Structures are given as C-alpha cells and as structure tokens.
Amino acid sequence: MIIPAPAALGPGEELGPEGYRLEVRGGRARIDAEGDAGRFYAEQTLRALSLGGGTPPDVTIADRPRFAWRGAMLDVARHFFGVDDVCRVVDHLAAYKLNVLHLHLSDDQGWRLAIDRWPRLAEHGGRSAVGGDPGGFYTQDDYRRIVRYAAERNITVVPEIDTPGHTHAALCAYPELASGRRSEPYTGVEVGFSSLDAHADLTYRFLGDVLAEVAALTPGEFLHIGGDEAHSTSMEDYLAFMARVQPLVAVQGKRLVGWEEIASAPLRTGSVVQYWNTMSERGHDLARAAVAQGARLIMSPGDRVYLDMKYDASTPLGLDWAGHVEVRDSYDWDPATLVDAVGEDAILGVEATVWTETLRTLRDVEAMLFPRLCAVAEVAWTPQARRDWEDFRARVAAQAARWETAGVAYTRSPQIDWP
Ligand code: TNX
Numbered sequence: 001m002i003i004p005a006p007a008a009l010g011p012g013e014e015l016g017p018e019g020y021r022l023e024v025r026g027g028r029a030r031i032d033a034e035g036d037a038g039r040f041y042a043e044q045t046l047r048a049l050s051l052g053g054g055t056p057p058d059v060t061i062a063d064r065p066r067f068a069w070r071g072a073m074l075d076v077a078r079h080f081f082g083v084d085d086v087c088r089v090v091d092h093l094a095a096y097k098l099n100v101l102h103l104h105l106s107d108d109q110g111w112r113l114a115i116d117r118w119p120r121l122a123e124h125g126g127r128s129a130v131g132g133d134p135g136g137f138y139t140q141d142d143y144r145r146i147v148r149y150a151a152e153r154n155i156t157v158v159p160e161i162d163t164p165g166h167t168h169a170a171l172c173a174y175p176e177l178a179s180g181r182r183s184e185p186y187t188g189v190e191v192g193f194s195s196l197d198a199h200a201d202l203t204y205r206f207l208g209d210v211l212a213e214v215a216a217l218t219p220g221e222f223l224h225i226g227g228d229e230a231h232s233t234s235m236e237d238y239l240a241f242m243a244r245v246q247p248l249v250a251v252q253g254k255r256l257v258g259w260e261e262i263a264s265a266p267l268r269t270g271s272v273v274q275y276w277n278t279m280s281e282r283g284h285d286l287a288r289a290a291v292a293q294g295a296r297l298i299m300s301p302g303d304r305v306y307l308d309m310k311y312d313a314s315t316p317l318g319l320d321w322a323g324h325v326e327v328r329d330s331y332d333w334d335p336a337t338l339v340d341a342v343g344e345d346a347i348l349g350v351e352a353t354v355w356t357e358t359l360r361t362l363r364d365v366e367a368m369l370f371p372r373l374c375a376v377a378e379v380a381w382t383p384q385a386r387r388d389w390e391d392f393r394a395r396v397a398a399q400a401a402r403w404e405t406a407g408v409a410y411t412r413s414p415q416i417d418w419p
Contacts, residue, residue, distance in 0.1 A: 019064030069349025071100030077107035108168035162226030192231030215252035370410035
C-alpha cells in the first residue's frame with residue numbers, strides 16, 4: 001500500500017494491532033491507533049502524503065492490513081550484503097508497510113552468520129559467493145544490529161538456515177558432516193546437488209547447535225529451515241530428516257517455516273509453509289497438503305513475486321525460469337484465489353523474494369525491487385475489492401520522486417507513466 005484510499009474501514013470495524021486512523025486538517029495530523037505498529041504505519045502514510053516535504057492534503061483515513069505476514073526475502077548467501085545494505089532494504093520495507101524481513105542466510109555458495117560452536121561455518125563458508133565474488137558474514141553483533149533496526153520499524157527478522165539441501169558451504173566447512181568427504185567452495189548457480197546426511201546423529205547435533213544460537217539471537221517467533229529443492233535427498237531420507245529437525249525448532253520455542261516441499265512430511269501444529277513453485281501442479285498439491293495438515297501459507301508465487309525474475313527480455317539482470325514478471329504481474333492477482341481450495345483463512349500472508357545469483361550490489365537489488373515491491377506490498381496490505389491496477393499505476397509513478405531523491409535505483413517499466 002502506498003497511499004491508502006481514504007476510509008478503508010467501516011465505522012464499526014476495529015483497527016486491530018496494525019491499523020490506524022489518520023486525520024489531516026490544514027496540515028495538522030491526528031493519529032489514533034491501538035499500538036505502536038498502527039502509529040508507525042500512520043506516520044508512514046503521512047510521510048507518503050507529504051511526498052517531497054510538502055504539506056499533506058486534508059484526508060481522513062481508517063486503515064488496516066489484509067494479511068498479518070507482509071514480507072520480503074533477501075538472499076545474502078549467493079551474494080553477501082553487509083549490515084548497511086540490509087538496513088537500507090529494511091527502510092524500503094518499512095516505507096511500504098511490510099513487516100517481515102526473511103534472510104536467506106545459508107546456501108551452497110556461502111554461510112553468512114557466525115555460529116560460536118561451529119566457527120568454521122562463517123570463517124570458511126563465509127568466504128565464497130557466486131562467480132568468485134567476495135563473500136562475507138555477519139558477526140552475531142551485526143545480526144543483532146539488523147534485528148534491532150528492523151524491530152524499530154515494526155519488522156520481524158525471520159532467519160533461514162536452508163536444509164537438508166543447499167548445504168554445500170556447511171559440508172565444505174565441516175567435512176565430517178559429509179562423512180569426511182572434502183570439497184571445494186562452490187561458486188556456480190546450480191541447485192539440488194548437496195545434502196546433509198539424514199541418518200547421522202552429527203547432523204542433528206550440528207543443527208541443534210546452530211538453531212539454538214540463531215533462536216537466541218532472534219526475538220521473532222519463526223525459524224525457517226528451508227527444505228526446498230533437496231534433489232539429492234531421497235524422499236525416505238527427507239521424511240526422516242523432517243521428523244528429526246522439527247523438534248529442534250520446537251525446543252527453541254519457535255514456529256517452523258519451510259518452503260512448500262516440507263508439506264510432503266507430517267508437520268507439527270503451528271507450522272508455516274511457503275508456496276513458491278508455479279511451474280508445476282506439484283506446488284498446488286503441496287499447498288493443499290499443507291492446509292490439510294492445518295498449516296498456514298505464505299504466498300510467494302514465482303511468476304508474481306519472485307523479484308529476481310526479469311521484468312522483460314531487456315532487463316539486464318535476473319533470471320527467467322518462472323517467466324518474466326512485469327509490474328502488473330506482481331500487482332494483478334489475488335492470493336486467496338491462486339490455488340484451488342486455498343482460501344483467505346489458510347493464508348498467513350504474502351512474501352516477495354529476491355534471490356541474488358545475478359545481483360551483486362545494492363543497486364542491482366533495488367532495480368529488481370522497485371517498482372515491483374510496491375505492488376507486492378499492496379497485494380499484502382489492501383483488501384482485494386479495493387485494489388485497482390489503473391489506480392495503482394498512477395500512485396506508483398509518483399514514487400519516482402522519492403526514489404530519485406534517495407538515490408534508489410529503480411526500473412522504468414514501460415507499464416508505468418513515469419513523470
Ligand atoms: C529457486 S524458490 C530457489 C532458489 C533459487 C531461485 C532462483 C526456492 C525455494 N529455491 O534456490 O535461488 O529459484 O530464482
């Protein structure tokens with residue numbers, strides 16, 4: 001949601017924890033909210049209304065979000081992004097009222113968070129990145145700074161340690177996790193070749209330690225354990241792995257989040273499943289399997305909100321396995337009608353992803369985020385009946401002024417009439 005249309009709520013409707021009422025008369029603003037989150041969002045709206053430092057117009061707005069989870073994922077494993085870059089991304093999320101920053105902290109190409117009990121993860125696994133580019137990792141203090149910066153903006157950090165596949169960097173740092181097999185750091189972009197050993201006790205001692213440290217650093221209630229594209233883990237091993245990893249999350253008092261593949265395993269109550277693969281019916285089946293188990297879903301359809309996809313054939317960066325994703329693709333869809341038998345109640349929220357195989361700098365990331373992140377933010381915030389592409393197009397065009405002032409790299413999609 002960029003600039004909300006006035007009076008989104010009827011008179012009897014409650015504001016809820018993130019809602020607010022904002023009244024501006026003659027340049028003076030009055031804010032009502034039940035809590036800090038609502039007040040913060042009222043301020044963001046006020047800021048958007050005063051674009052360019054002008055006086056905000058007279059408005060009366062009563063507003064609250066459609067979905068509780070409004071997220072964006074940043075892949076800091078394929079390429080590393082330092083604390084300042086991540087905080088700038090947090091600022092962007094906050095401006096558009098997103099409330100979850102999902103950090104993809106480990107993958108085949110790198111491990112990005114220092115773990116005291118397994119120091120070689122970051123020391124060794126932190127050195128590599130795609131294409132032989134410089135790696136890097138967050139010290140635990142760095143990570144705490146990100147968490148704090150995000151919390152001040154009503155944003156929860158959800159850390160992801162991707163397992164049992166996407167683990168080459170860890171296996172390389174600790175060959176004993178790979179039955180002693182030594183290997184070189186991986187700098188390519190293939191997926192699905194690595195796996196933790198689902199039957200080794202050491203695997204679970206390792207993950208127990210890692211998840212304990214990550215949980216201790218993370219005030220939010222969620223731990224993301226990945227679970228995607230484990231192409232070199234047999235289904236039998238995958239199920240054995242899921243059965244043993246879930247208690248390691250639960251014992252930390254956290255709720256498990258995983259990519260849609262985890263729904264092929266029995267899930268503990270309260271689990272959250274992230275739907276992504278729009279390239280086959282299997283994604284839909286897994287989403288339904290998740291709901292049948294009582295899990296709730298985060299909707300991240302690849303052909304809508306994978307912001308690492310190219311806008312069109314002329315986009316210099318990005319991938320295209322899910323097709324091209326233009327601004328209108330990101331905007332014009334309804335999370336509650338995307339998958340048969342997965343309705344509003346089953347959906348916890350919506351999350352954009354930014355995988356960074358081809359993205360090396362913050363400018364690269366911003367060019368993929370904007371303007372599409374605004375579209376995803378509005379899908380997550382605004383009720384379907386109140387969303388309209390033409391109206392959005394006009395409002396998003398006006399954001400260019402903010403991006404120019406702040407030096408934000410954005411893509412001048414031909415679908416928008418830029419000023
Ligand atoms: C699929 S989506 C992946 C990632 C890649 C991404 C590239 C998902 C859960 N896994 O490993 O980076 O595609 O778009």
